Amino acid sequence: MRKILTGLVLGLGVFVFAGTKIASASEGTFELINQVGDDARCFATSILMPNLEYEILVSCRDILYPGGTEVFSYVTWANPVDGGNPVKLGTLDLGKVQFSTKKAFGSLYVTKEVDAKVRAPEGSVVMQGSLQRITILDNPNAVSAEKPELGNPEASPTPAPKSSPLNVLRIGGVVAFVLLVLILGLIFVITRG
Numbered sequence: 001m002r003k004i005l006t007g008l009v010l011g012l013g014v015f016v017f018a019g020t021k022i023a024s025a026s027e028g029t030f031e032l033i034n035q036v037g038d039d040a041r042c043f044a045t046s047i048l049m050p051n052l053e054y055e056i057l058v059s060c061r062d063i064l065y066p067g068g069t070e071v072f073s074y075v076t077w078a079n080p081v082d083g084g085n086p087v088k089l090g091t092l093d094l095g096k097v098q099f100s101t102k103k104a105f106g107s108l109y110v111t112k113e114v115d116a117k118v119r120a121p122e123g124s125v126v127m128q129g130s131l132q133r134i135t136i137l138d139n140p141n142a143v144s145a146e147k148p149e150l151g152n153p154e155a156s157p158t159p160a161p162k163s164s165p166l167n168v169l170r171i172g173g174v175v176a177f178v179l180l181v182l183i184l185g186l187i188f189v190i191t192r193g
Contacts, residue, residue, distance in 0.1 A: 025104040028052050028134050032108060032127040040064065040093055042095070042127055044108055053100045056108075060095030073116035074126065078105035091116050106131050 033043035039062035074092040089099035108127035111121045128152045
């Protein structure tokens, strides 16, 4: 019985802590720098939404599409963090697009493709960028305060930190859950014996 309870507690702990790391794996910004000497460049931001899909918002500048017979598409790809084939997100169109994917990824790149319906990258890479963490979300104390333009303002009183009733409820909920598991385990042992 002790092994079962220990296994349950350890499994729950691993699930809680591992889920936190995976959830923020692809949250951040990407600066897609031009690789072929053109002026085109893009900025993207990725956020994990409640439906467990990453929403990627992309804004580009100076993207050129030639006229005449030279028609092509800029296709955006994501490199999964677990390796494997790149994930096709879609085309950049006029440089203002939104993509979504369930796969966690660590970098984005754009290829120039003759056919926008390709399933794997075939054309040359024209822009690429890696994940840059969102510092204020990872560690709010890491962001340095900007200096005000008009000098130092007068000191204003800051309220003393109070213990949040929400934190007390969270701790109480965890303790109640552990006690519930222990009571169920005890009942299981007693009824088996």
